[in-house]
Amino acid sequence: MMRSSHLFLILIVLIWSTAARALPEIQSWMTKKGAKVLFVEAHELPMVDIRLIFDAGSARDGEQSGVASLTNALLGQGASGLNADEIAQGFEQKGAKLGSGSERDMAWLSLRSLTDSKLLQPSLELFGKVLVEPDFPKADFKREQQRTLIGLEYQKQKPKSIGSKAFYHDLYGDHPYSSDPSGTSETVKALSAKDLREFYRQYYVARNATVAIVGDVSRKQAQALAASLADALAEGGKAPALPDVAQLGAGKQEFIEHPSTQSHVLMGAPGIRRGDPDYFQLYVGNHILGGSGLVSRISKEIREKRGLSYSAYSYFVPMRREGPYLLGFQTRNDQREETLSVLRDTVQTFIDKGPAEKELESAKNNIIGGFPLRVSSNGKIAEYLAVIGFYDLPLDYLTRFTGNIQAVTVEQIQDAYKRRVHPDRMVTITVGGALKPDDSDS
C-alpha cells in the first residue's frame, strides 16, 4: 500500500528542484594575512555563527600528547589580562556563547551571538582577545591539567573509551593519529604552561586558519569581521603536511578485560581521506552496509534479525589523512563471538557480492531525498563550511553533492570495497568481562 508508485513518482520529480532550492551560496575570500574565509549570508534569524578552525589538533602533539587539547581548553581561561570569570561572564551578559574544541585534525574556537550591535560588538571584542591574546595563566593551567587527569580517569571507567583508544593505537602505530587527543596521565603531567604557549604561537596563526561565518550579516560586515579576527593573529605559516598512513599488514585481535556486563567490540582499519577519489563510492556503499541506522545490513543482521545488540554500525571518519573505517557493536559478554562472526560475515558478503541494485536505489533516495535536511539550519551550514574550508574541498562541494551520489554504481561500490576494505587485515578490539567456564565462548 505504502509503496504506491504515486508517492515514489513525487519523490523522483521533486528531489532535484528542492535540493537546488535549499542550497546555501558560499562566498569565499582570503584575509590579508592569508586566512581562508567561507561565508553564508542568512538573514532569517537575528544571529550569527563564527568559527575559526586551525590545523592544530592532536596530530600536532608530537611527543607531548595532550598539548593541543589543553592549549585549546586554556584559551578562554585568561586573555588580555582578563580572568576566566570576566571572560565567561562577559559573553553571558550579552547572551553570546563561546565554544571551543579539538580533535585529531582540527582545533576550533567559536562564537554564537545575536546580531544586535549592542550585543555583538562587545562579544566580538572579547572573542578577539580570547583568540589573539590568551595569557595561559599558570594557576589556570595547573587546574585544567588536573581536570584533564580526572577526565582521563573517567574514560577508564567507560568500555567504549577504553576500546576506542586501543583501536586508534593499533591502527596507526607511529602515525600522529595513534595517540588520543586528551593524552595520557604521564604526558599530561609532563606539560607546562610554557609548552601550551609555544604550541599556540606555532599553530594559532592566520595562515593556519579557516574562518567560517553564517548568519545575519552582510558580505561587507563579514569581511570586516573576519579581518578583525584573523588578521589580528600572527601571520605564521601552514602546519607541515602530515605523514602518510601505512595500511595494516595483518589482522590483529586484542581483548581488554573490564568488569562490564557487555562487551564493546570495535573492528576496522585506516579508511579514507577527505577528498579521496573513492569517497562517494565508499560513502554510499557504507550507507548500505552499516551507515543508515536500522535499515542498514549490519543493523538488520545483528539487531533486527537476531536481537543481539542495541547498536550495530559502521562508518568512515574521513580525515586529512586516512581516518578509520570503524565497525562495531555492544552485546552481552557471552554473545560477543557469535555477534562478531555475524558482523564479519555481513561485511565479507558485501565485499564479495556487492550491493543489490535495489539497495543502491534506496540509499540514493535516502541521501539525495534527505539532502535538504543537511543544510537546513545555520548551525549545520557552519559545520559544512568548517569542513569544506579546512579540508580544501571545492566550494561547489554541496552543489555537486547530490550529483556525485547519483553517479555511483553498484560496480564502483564493489570495486572500491574490494580495493580498500580488507576484513582479514583489520584490528579487532574487544573490551568486556571475562567469561565463566560454562559460558558459550571460551
Added chain:
Amino acid sequence: MRGMLALVLGLFSVVSFAEGLIHEYKLDNGLKLIVKEDHRAPIMVSQVWYKVGSSYEHDGITGVSHVLEHMMFKGTKAIPSGEFSQIISENGGRENAFTSQDYTAYFQTMEKSRLPVSFELEADRMRNLTIPDEEFLKEVQVVMEERRMRTEDNPQSLTYEQFNATAYASSPYRLPVIGWMDDLENLQVGDLRDWYQKWYAPNNATLVVVGDVDPEEVYTLAKKHFGPLKPSEISAVKPRLEIAQRGRKEIKVEAPAKVPYLMMGYKTPVVLTAERPWEPYALEVLAGILDGGDGARLASELVRAKEVAASAGAGYDGHDRMENLFLLSGTPSNGYTVKDLEKALLEQVQRLRETLAEAEELDRVKAQIRADKVYEQDSIFYQAMQIGILETVGLSWKDAEHYLERMEAVTAEQVQAVANKYLVQARLTVAELVPQPIDPDQPPRTAEAAHVH
C-alpha cells in the same frame, strides 16, 4: 536561492516570534494538531506525542512504555515489520522515537512534500499495531542490551537510577524509564498489547508539525489520514503524588569506577503543581545563577576559586508532569572527597537562602534566556519538541510564548524565597558513587574508607 528566500523572510522575522504562526486544530476523534510555520528551509518535522511514559507504569511492568516504543517499528497489518523505517528512508527521511517519564514520541524529519508519507504511516500504527510474539522476543533482548549499555555498565547512570529510586517514595518518577532488568526479563507480549490498547488512540495524542508547510493543508491531510481512527476511552490517570519527605535521605552506590560522583536533589514543585505560579520560574533562575554558563557560581567558585570540584552542575525543569527534583551534581577534584564537594554545594545553597542574588547575576541569566529564544529557532526539531512536551504534560504551547516574560519577571527576592522554601534538608536526597576497583585483582573499597584521607 537561500539568499532570496532570506530576503523575503527577513520582513516577517518579527512576526515569527509571535503566536500568529502557530495554529491549533482538533479532529472529531480528539486528536490535537499543532502546526508551526517555519519557512527557512524546504523541510518539515512531524511528531506524534502520546500521553504515556514510565510515570504511567507500576511495579512489575516497568519499561513497558519504552519497549512498546520499540515495537511500534515492528509492523501493522498493512506494513510488515521493518517496512516503516525502510519507507521513511526511501523518502529521504530521518526518523526515530523517544520515551521519557511523561511521554512517548515518534518523529520523521523530511523534505516538506513527504508529509503525507509520515501521516499515512503514523496514522496506521496508532491503531493497527500487530505486536507479533517472535518480534517481541527479539526486541526485548535489544532493549536489555540497551539497558546494559546505558545503565548497567555506566556507573554514573547506575547512581542516578538508584538516586531516583531513593528520592521518590510514592511518585512513579522513582521508576527507571528503561525499566528494571528483572521486569524486562519477565515482560510478556500480552503486557505490551494491553498497554497499546490502553494508551494509543487519537484522543490521547498530539500531532505536531513544524516547517515549511501550509497549516490548512496540514489540517486537511491530518483529517484524511488520522480522521477515520476511532477514539478510545482513556482512563483517568491517578494522581500518585509523592508523599511528604520527612528528613534527609542518603545512599551510597558501589560500582566498578575510577571517579567518584555526587548527586543531590531537592523535591520541588513544577509549573502544574506550584502553589504560586512564579515559583518554578524562580527555581529556574536559581539554577541559572548556579550553573548558567561557565561564569556562573558553580564554575567560578567551586571549580576555579576553591578548586573543590572538577565539575559541578545544577539543573531544574519546571515542565514535568509531576513534582520533581532540583538537581545538583559533581565530581570532586584531586585531593578532595565527595563529602568536601557536598559541603561546598550546601554552602552555595545556604548562601542563596541568606543573601539576595546580585542584580548583575539575574541580568546575566535573563540575557542568556532571551538569546536562547532566538538560537532555538535555528532548529525546527527543537521547536516541535517544545510544543510536544508542553501539550503532553498538560500545559499548552502558549506557555512557551509566555516563558520569556515569566522569566523576566523573576526577582531576587523570589529566588531567595524558593531557596528557603524548597532547598531544605527535609527535602534532600544525596547519593554518592563509591568507585570499586576495575582491576579484578584489587580488594574492594568500602564507602567508609573512601571518606578517610
